[in-house]
Amino acid sequence: MADRLDVGIIGLGVMGQRMLARLASHGTLRATQVWDADPQAVARTLAAYPQLVAAADAQALIATPGLASLYIATPPGPHMALSNRAFDSGLAVFCEKPLTVDFASARQTIARIDREGHRAAVNFSLASSPGLAALQDAWAERPHGLLGVPQAVGIELAFAAWPRPWQSAAGAWLSERHEGGFTREVLSHFVFVLQRVLGRAAVQSSKPAYPSDGPGAETALAALLHAGGLPVTVKAAIGGDQDDVNRMTLAGSGGEIELREWFGVGRRRHGQTWTSLGDPAALRASGQAEQLTQWVAMIEGRPHGLPGYAEALAVQETIEALLAGA
Ligand SMILES: NC(=O)c1ccc[n+]([C@@H]2O[C@H](COP(=O)([O-])OP(=O)(O)OC[C@H]3O[C@@H](n4cnc5c(N)ncnc54)[C@H](O)[C@@H]3O)[C@@H](O)[C@H]2O)c1
Incomplete structure (x- = not known):
C-alpha cells in the first residue's frame, strides 16, 4: 500500500x-x-x-x-x-x-x-456502513435467522424543509426538478441499499407531487416497487418538524431489521423489543472511515465495496422512473 x-x-x-x-x-x-x-x-x-x-x-x-x-x-x-x-x-x-x-x-x-x-x-x-452489512447478513440467512421468510420492505422519508438546513448553502439546482429534489438526493441512498441487498427493483406505481408552477422539485412521493420478490413501499414528503427523518425496514415472518436516521440500525424478533447494533454516531464514524479505506483500495486497484458506475446508473434508472410517475 x-x-x-x-x-x-x-x-x-x-x-x-x-x-x-x-x-x-x-x-x-x-x-x-x-x-x-x-x-x-x-x-x-x-x-x-x-x-x-x-x-x-x-x-x-x-x-x-x-x-x-x-x-x-x-x-x-x-x-x-x-x-x-x-x-x-x-x-x-x-x-x-x-x-x-x-x-x-x-x-x-x-x-x-x-x-x-x-x-x-x-x-x-451507506456503501461502507455497518447497517448495509447487517441487512446483507439478515438477507443471506433467510428463511432462517432473524427474518425468517422475508415479507416486505418499507422506506419512509420526511423533511421539515427542502433543502435541509445543512444544505442551505448549496446551489439552486438542489431545489429544482431537473437535477435536485429529495428522491435523487436522499431516496437514492436507500434504493442503492435495496438493490445491493435484494437485487434490481421494478417500479409498479409511483405518484410524485410537484409544485403547480415553476421548476421546483417534488414535494411528496408515494410508490410501490418490487425487489427480490418482495413489495417495497415508499412514502416520502416535505413536512413535519424534524429536519431529516429516514427509515428503511426489511420485515419477515420472524422479525425485522431497520436502518434509522442514516447509520442507526435496529433489529427485533416479533414480540420482542428493538435492539440496536450500536451507537448511531459510532456507526456513522466507522462507516465514514471505512469509505476512505475502500477509496484507497479502489485507487490501488484492489477489490473494494464501493459501487461502480454501472451499479450507480441502475440506482438512477430506478430513481428517474419513480420521478417520472407510473
Ligand atoms: N454522498 C452524500 O451523502 C451526498 C450528500 C450531499 C450531496 N451529495 C452530492 O454531492 C454533489 C454536490 O452537492 P453539494 O450539496 O455539495 O452542492 P453545492 O451546490 O453545495 O456545491 C456544488 C459546487 O460545485 C460547483 N460547480 C458547479 N458546476 C461546476 C463545474 N462544472 N465545475 C466545477 N465546479 C462546479 C459549484 O460552484 C458549487 O461550489 C451532488 O451530486 C450531490 O447530490 C452527496
Missing part, C-alpha cells in the same frame, strides 16, 4: 467541504489540488486550507503530475464529462451521486470503463 495518495477535488460546495474535513485527518489520502467554477468557493476553501493549491481550471487540476485520484463533488450535470477527462489522464475517480441524469452519456462512460479498465466509484455513503 502507498504511504500517500494525492487527491484533487472539483466542486467545493457543501460536499466538497465535508470531504475536505474528512480527508484532513486521513493517513494516506491527501487533498492537494482544488478547483470550483465559482472563484468565491475557491477563495473560501484556500482561506480554510492554506496548504491546498488552486488549479487554473478543471483540466489543469486533472493534469497535475502525481495526482492519484479525482473526487467530483459538483452537481450531477458535469459528472460524466469530468470523469472522462480524468480517465484520459489515468486517474481513479470517486464521483458523487447521483451519477448523472444523462443516461446515454453514462452508458458510454460505463462501456469505456469496462473496455479500458478504469478505476471508478460513486459515493453512496
Whole structure:
C-alpha cells in the first residue's frame, strides 16, 4: 500500500467541504489540488486550507503530475464529462451521486470503463456502513435467522424543509426538478441499499407531487416497487418538524431489521423489543472511515465495496422512473 495518495477535488460546495474535513485527518489520502467554477468557493476553501493549491481550471487540476485520484463533488450535470477527462489522464475517480441524469452519456462512460479498465466509484455513503452489512447478513440467512421468510420492505422519508438546513448553502439546482429534489438526493441512498441487498427493483406505481408552477422539485412521493420478490413501499414528503427523518425496514415472518436516521440500525424478533447494533454516531464514524479505506483500495486497484458506475446508473434508472410517475 502507498504511504500517500494525492487527491484533487472539483466542486467545493457543501460536499466538497465535508470531504475536505474528512480527508484532513486521513493517513494516506491527501487533498492537494482544488478547483470550483465559482472563484468565491475557491477563495473560501484556500482561506480554510492554506496548504491546498488552486488549479487554473478543471483540466489543469486533472493534469497535475502525481495526482492519484479525482473526487467530483459538483452537481450531477458535469459528472460524466469530468470523469472522462480524468480517465484520459489515468486517474481513479470517486464521483458523487447521483451519477448523472444523462443516461446515454453514462452508458458510454460505463462501456469505456469496462473496455479500458478504469478505476471508478460513486459515493453512496451507506456503501461502507455497518447497517448495509447487517441487512446483507439478515438477507443471506433467510428463511432462517432473524427474518425468517422475508415479507416486505418499507422506506419512509420526511423533511421539515427542502433543502435541509445543512444544505442551505448549496446551489439552486438542489431545489429544482431537473437535477435536485429529495428522491435523487436522499431516496437514492436507500434504493442503492435495496438493490445491493435484494437485487434490481421494478417500479409498479409511483405518484410524485410537484409544485403547480415553476421548476421546483417534488414535494411528496408515494410508490410501490418490487425487489427480490418482495413489495417495497415508499412514502416520502416535505413536512413535519424534524429536519431529516429516514427509515428503511426489511420485515419477515420472524422479525425485522431497520436502518434509522442514516447509520442507526435496529433489529427485533416479533414480540420482542428493538435492539440496536450500536451507537448511531459510532456507526456513522466507522462507516465514514471505512469509505476512505475502500477509496484507497479502489485507487490501488484492489477489490473494494464501493459501487461502480454501472451499479450507480441502475440506482438512477430506478430513481428517474419513480420521478417520472407510473
Ligand atoms: N454522498 C452524500 O451523502 C451526498 C450528500 C450531499 C450531496 N451529495 C452530492 O454531492 C454533489 C454536490 O452537492 P453539494 O450539496 O455539495 O452542492 P453545492 O451546490 O453545495 O456545491 C456544488 C459546487 O460545485 C460547483 N460547480 C458547479 N458546476 C461546476 C463545474 N462544472 N465545475 C466545477 N465546479 C462546479 C459549484 O460552484 C458549487 O461550489 C451532488 O451530486 C450531490 O447530490 C452527496
